[in-house]
Every structure is written in C-alpha cells, then in structure tokens.
Amino acid sequence: MPWFDNNEMWEVFYDCMFDRDSFETANKQCQQIIDLVGSTVSSVLDLACGPGRHLLGFSRLGLKVTGVDLSGYLLNQAANLLEQESLEATLVHSDLLTYQPKQNFDLITNLFTSFGYYSDPSDNQQILNNAYQKLNDGGSLIIDTFGKEQAAHAIEPVHCTEYNNGDLRFERPLLIENMQVYSNEWILVRDKQAHRWEYQHFVYSAEELTMMLKQAGFKTVEIYGSLTRDDYDLAADRLVAVARK
Numbered sequence: 001m002p003w004f005d006n007n008e009m010w011e012v013f014y015d016c017m018f019d020r021d022s023f024e025t026a027n028k029q030c031q032q033i034i035d036l037v038g039s040t041v042s043s044v045l046d047l048a049c050g051p052g053r054h055l056l057g058f059s060r061l062g063l064k065v066t067g068v069d070l071s072g073y074l075l076n077q078a079a080n081l082l083e084q085e086s087l088e089a090t091l092v093h094s095d096l097l098t099y100q101p102k103q104n105f106d107l108i109t110n111l112f113t114s115f116g117y118y119s120d121p122s123d124n125q126q127i128l129n130n131a132y133q134k135l136n137d138g139g140s141l142i143i144d145t146f147g148k149e150q151a152a153h154a155i156e157p158v159h160c161t162e163y164n165n166g167d168l169r170f171e172r173p174l175l176i177e178n179m180q181v182y183s184n185e186w187i188l189v190r191d192k193q194a195h196r197w198e199y200q201h202f203v204y205s206a207e208e209l210t211m212m213l214k215q216a217g218f219k220t221v222e223i224y225g226s227l228t229r230d231d232y233d234l235a236a237d238r239l240v241a242v243a244r245k
C-alpha cells in the first residue's frame with residue numbers, strides 16, 4: 001500500500017494539516033486562483049481535494065465544483081463541511097490515475113503539495129496528460145506545490161512544530177535520489193502517544209514541471225512563487241504553475 005493510501009494517518013494528522021486557519025487561507029486562495037486564471041470559470045475540478053478546503057471556497061463563489069480524492073476519511077470531512085453550509089459539490093472517491101470524468105472543466109486545480117506522489121514518474125506525467133484532456137479549450141490547470149529549488153535552498157534538518165492544541169510534530173526531511181525525491185518522517189506526539197508517518201514524493205524544478213506540462217500538451221505555462229504572482233525566486237513561498245490549454 002503506498003504511503004498516501006492510509007486513512008488512519010490522515011485522521012491522526014488531520015488537525016495539524018487542516019486546522020481552522022488553513023480553511024480560511026484556502027478560502028482566500030480560491031479568489032486568488034480565479035484572478036490568476038483571468039478568464040471566465042464556471043466549472044472546477046480539484047484533484048486530490050482532501051477535506052474540501054478549496055471545494056468550499058469555490059462553491060461559495062458560485063462555481064460548479066467536483067473534488068476527487070483517494071481518502072474516504074477526508075472525503076467524509078468534505079461532505080460534512082459542505083452540508084453544514086448547504087453548499088454543493090460532486091465528491092468522487094477514486095485514485096487520480098483511474099478517475100475518468102465524463103465532462104470537461106474550465107479549471108483544474110492540484111493544490112497544497114499534492115503532485116508527484118506516484119513512485120513511477122510516468123504516472124505523475126499521466127496526471128498532467130489526463131488534466132489536459134479534461135480541460136475545455138482555453139481552460140487552465142493550476143498546480144500549487146513546492147519546488148526542487150526551494151527544497152534544496154530551505155530544507156530544515158530535524159525540527160519540531162508546536163500546535164495550539166498542544167501536539168508536537170517532529171520531522172526529519174531529506175532530499176534523496178539525486179535530489180529528485182523529498183522524503184520526510186513525521187512523529188506526532190499527542191498526549192502520551194507518538195504516531196509515526198513516513199512519506200516521499202517527487203519534487204520538480206520550475207523548468208522540469210514546465211517541460212512536463214508542455215509534454216502533456218499545454219500551450220503556455222507560467223511559473224510564479226505564489227498564487228498572487230510573486231516571482232519564483234529564493235524568497236518564494238511556493239511553486240505555482242499556471243498551464244493554459
């Protein structure tokens with residue numbers, strides 16, 4: 001079983017990853033994404049939507065939203081949160097690779113470092129190929145992740161984060177396999193228990209990601225350091241790719 005197909009771990013780490021502030025941030029990001037796209041958007045597909053942070057935001061903007069994710073636990077969270085606000089979204093429980101939507105979309109998103117998880121590089125390329133196929137003409141794919149340049153520049157060896165609820169998260173990030181793969185170990189100390197999780201995913205440079213997107217067929221690719229068009233340089237928080245069909 002790959003590391004990401006583990007409901008128990010998503011459940012244990014939920015409060016660290018998806019706290020209240022992160023939902024507020026995601027809500028703001030939805031408008032930033034629409035501004036970044038710069039053309040009319042009425043339908044959105046969020047690939048690896050998790051607990052629906054962006055589905056909620058896009059839905060509040062009146063868009064027709066679909067989210068796909070492998071974790072039943074996270075999709076249940078999304079369903080509950082949408083229901084609490086009487087918002088609508090189509091939720092699909094599927095691996096991204098096998099998901100075959102029947103319709104096309106104006107916008108496809110893949111946010112919060114949810115790309116590069118497959119251990120076979122051709123599967124990661126396939127996600128981009130599929131996204132291209134499922135976009136309407138003139139549609140855009142937005143990827144928000146961190147880049148290889150950022151990982152190499154700012155990787156912080158073993159460190160600890162303290163959360164408001166008292167949880168402590170120790171982590172030990174590494175760049176391995178000739179710096180192609182970001183590998184991390186998380187140890188969450190909650191009450192008197194420790195929970196351990198290891199994960200790895202590919203990290204791409206801005207240039208590598210651009211080449212993959214062009215290979216998928218995208219006409220133009222813009223690279224930014226944030227969803228608000230900051231430059232992708234050593235001060236950048238994120239690697240954001242805007243690929244237009």
Ligand SMILES: C[S@@+](CC[C@H](N)C(=O)[O-])C[C@H]1O[C@@H](n2cnc3c(N)ncnc32)[C@H](O)[C@@H]1O
Pocket residue numbers: 004018047048049050051052053054068069070071074094095096097110111112113114117
């Ligand atoms: C870091 S979380 C990001 C969730 C969401 N995009 C957000 O911003 O809150 C990564 C997500 O990718 C999902 N995921 C990982 N591998 C997947 C796969 N092969 N197919 C579908 N979803 C996957 C996980 O279940 C998880 O929800």
